[in-house]
Amino acid sequence: MSVIEISCLEVWREISNYVDQDVAPELRARMEAHFKSCAHCKAVLDGTRNVVKLVADGVEYKLPKGFSERLYTRIKGK
């Protein structure tokens, strides 16, 4: 069964939801078909996934050393 074609613009609008598996099955199928034939959108998809992976790592947001102790001291001093 063939799926209805979808434009690059429509793909970009939904690409983040697609990564989160938050698109309806019918749309998902159309997007999957599009990624098979459009290298540009596939590159945007791979890049978006890499961003999610990188950001999720979160090492940039480690709690500063001594944060807990300072917080406890302030709570006790209140």
Next chain:
Amino acid sequence: MGAPATYSDLSQPELVRRACEGDKDAFYSLVRPCERAVYVAAISILNNPADAEEVAQEAVLKAFTHLAGFRAEAKFSTWLIQITINEARLRLRKDRRHLYESLDERRTDADGDYDPKDFADWREIPSEELKRGELRNALKRAMATLAPKYREVLILRDVQNLSTEETAEILGISEGNVKTRLLRARLQMRDALAPGIDGSWSAGKPEYKKVRPW
């Protein structure tokens, strides 16, 4: 001052009840599991570790003062993050640093359609790249250039792994808005980082050298 008393066996409502009566160790037990979430929420808006710590701690103290206003059926961490976000926004307004408006804010404020800067190929992140500092630095720079409204959603959803629903509740926006902003944030990050795979993470070369031709 001694070490905090441990209350690991007490439920949240019981901890809240004790904290409301002034038991500071009970309050600290409530805060402890979400202190990183609180700090990260603050830094997502303030973009500066020192300010973020100060605001995060102020927010926690404020929560202690206003604990009676906490609804028992709510999730304590959500409530605390909400307070922190509000404190961070107040601080930002006070410092008037928001007058600095990033390019991205102007370009995308209307939430129009996305227009990729390029189609640089970025199939996978080579593991050696992940270990090198350049990629992490590029990531940091890219995060810093995001408009706050995009950065806060990206951090709540992709760093803290909160659901769309919880993110919407914390920020006081609709779930649809969370999704739109997350899309913007992720694609802007991609635009900023993708070409780097071809060499822009090398020190001293902020611009990328080439985009792989198709």
